[in-house]
Amino acid sequence: MTSWGFPDFDDHEGVHLFTDPASGLQAVIAVHSTALGPAAGGARFWHYADSDRAITDALRLSRGMSFKNAMAGLELGGGKGVVLAAKPGDTITTAQLQAFGRAVESLGGRYVTAEDVGMSEERMKVIASQTRYVSGLPVASGAAGGDPGPYTALGIYLGVKAAAQRGLGATDMKGVRVAIQGVGSVGGGLAKLLAKDGAVLTLADVDEGRAQKLAGELGATAVAAEAIMTVEADIFSPNALGAILTEASIAALNAKVIAGGANNQLSVRDDGRRVHERGILYAPDYVINAGGIINVGLEYLGHGDEAEVKARIARIPERLVQVWDESDRTGEPASDVADSIARKLIGR
Known part of the structure; x- marks a missing residue:
């Protein structure tokens, strides 16, 4: 259903806009569906020509994550985080990562984040200092998780x-x-x-x-x-x-x-x-x-190890x-x- 002036709004359960003046964070977290579980999907750091394009990207990507997680047989819904860069080539700061972590935490587990464009395992570790609702963290050899x-x-x-x-x-x-x-x-x-x-x-x-x-x-x-x-x-x-x-x-x-x-x-x-x-x-x-979300999704859910990840990927x-x-x-x-x-x- 189209609503709120955004053609890609698809009865999303929530679209959350965050600002943190101290760090300069501007972010969007879109929760498309939690029907199958918490809305899981990576966060990306990217420059957009205007904020409407960032919201549109979050809407489209979160819906795609709902579909991806469902088709992959994961007990996860679909969500996406978008952190806006002020200009092309900007680097996200530690303070902004921490502020984004607090934003994720404020949703109480409805959204689980991980790395996407412009993010990394190390940046996930900073976000994880502020919230438990994060995946894609460094893991021991043979375990599910880590860089997707x-x-x-x-x-x-x-x-x-x-x-x-x-x-x-x-x-x-x-x-x-x-x-x-x-x-x-x-x-x-x-x-x-x-x-x-x-x-x-x-x-x-x-x-x-x-x-x-x-x-x-x-x-x-x-x-x-x-x-x-x-x-x-x-x-x-x-x-x-x-x-x-x-x-x-x-x-x-x-x-x-x-x-x-x-x-x-x-x-x-x-x-x-x-x-x-x-x-x-x-x-x-x-x-x-779907291979990446299978990996970090199983990490977050605590289901299986790397062998299970690869077995599920083999079914793509x-x-x-x-x-x-x-x-x-x-x-x-x-x-x-x-x-x-x-x-x-x-x-x-």
Whole structure:
């Protein structure tokens, strides 16, 4: 349901705005659903052109977390934290991290935070000094938890292989051309796993030096960030920020499959149908990128160890196949099918 002037408001249980004049903190915490458990989702530190865009991002991301956690079979709802940077390139301060921790604590456990863009294990430790409702903390070897990035990358890697088999008929990744947008913790981890399998990689990042360095290490090709979506490839893998699949960019895509870890890849819902009508196989983002939340979610819930985390991540391809089978049966876009399954799971 659209409300309060924000098209992405989806009957959210709560949207909380926080300020702390002493530290300069400005933050949004959006709680989409607690039907399955506390609303879990990472906090990101990012610069937005205006506060409305930050609120919109929190709304979209928190809804995505509800769907992601439900599809991953976790006893968690969906929420998201957004901490606003005053200008591009700012670094979050210790005082701001502490203030954000107090904001999380004030919600009494309805929201559980973890790291996302602009955050880290060390920053989570500072937040944890102010609240118990935090995950993604350093853990002992073999335990669930810690940096979610490598686990997100692992799940995407398994999903990309499943998508290659489904969309290309590929029995392995050798020679499969993959264009990867964003080579940070997740995209870079994915690139390394695919390179070991003999995939032919084209890499791009807003930090061109990072993309060129990784390309040199892996024997890949690096291109400018603005060129990656039109590169001729078998698979386009978005692993940076969201809303990159628009009417124009979908029309210009030169790939048969979209499978990557960026959240909220579709700019608007209709873009899922545009992808479908072009005959491009789409791996819904919150299904394929669930590895990180599986890791930190099990850490917070105290369920299992690293072996259990990896066993659950290994089921990501099964959930993708379920979505694709239903899409084939009904003729509906994979994105709409996944949304429908997730909404039923959370009773929406």
